[in-house]
Amino acid sequence: MWWIYALLSAVFAALTAIFAKIGIKNVNSDLATAIRTVVILFIAWGIVLFKGSAKQAQQLTPHNWVFLLLSGCATGLSWIFYFKALQLGEVSQVAPVDKLSVALAILLSAIFLGEPLTTKTLLGAGLIIGGTFVLIF
Structure with missing residues (x-):
């Protein structure tokens, strides 16, 4: 079953590259990343609230928090550099290098x-x- 989610991830990652390339034309790449992040924030929290998973946050250990925060920082930096690369390069080059x-x-x-x-x-x-x-x- 994991591979279905992985394939869906690949499909949406590909769409991300195409939509982002179109959307960042004449837009600061950092601003574009910030807008994208807000959308993701609403979607992710919407899913968490819909499924009732928010109460599990109380069970997170300090270890969980540290590594989830580090993962978030790495994701944010990845997105910032990805959008800048998309702005400067071709999707057919940037996405595979990513x-x-x-x-x-x-x-x-x-x-x-x-x-x-x-x-x-x-x-x-x-x-x-x-x-x-x-x-x-």
Whole structure:
């Protein structure tokens, strides 16, 4: 079932790139990111409130909070740089380079989470890295 959500994520990430490229024309990329963030804020909290998940916030540990806040900071910085890259470059180049994050996540998951690096994951990460360099140069 996880792969269905992952595919949906990929579809919406692709739409994000297209919509963002159209939307940032003659707009400051930081302002565009801020607007996008407000929309996401309303959608995410709407889902949490609709599902009744807000009460679970009381169960979060300080460890949860620290890493969720760090994740939020990383996401915010990623979006700021992504929108700036989209403003300056072509979607067909920026989006695939952005997906270099997949290969980096594989490597970082092995280092920090102890996840196994199988031949298959190393080959996949290597192909992503190779494809990224093809698109850059």
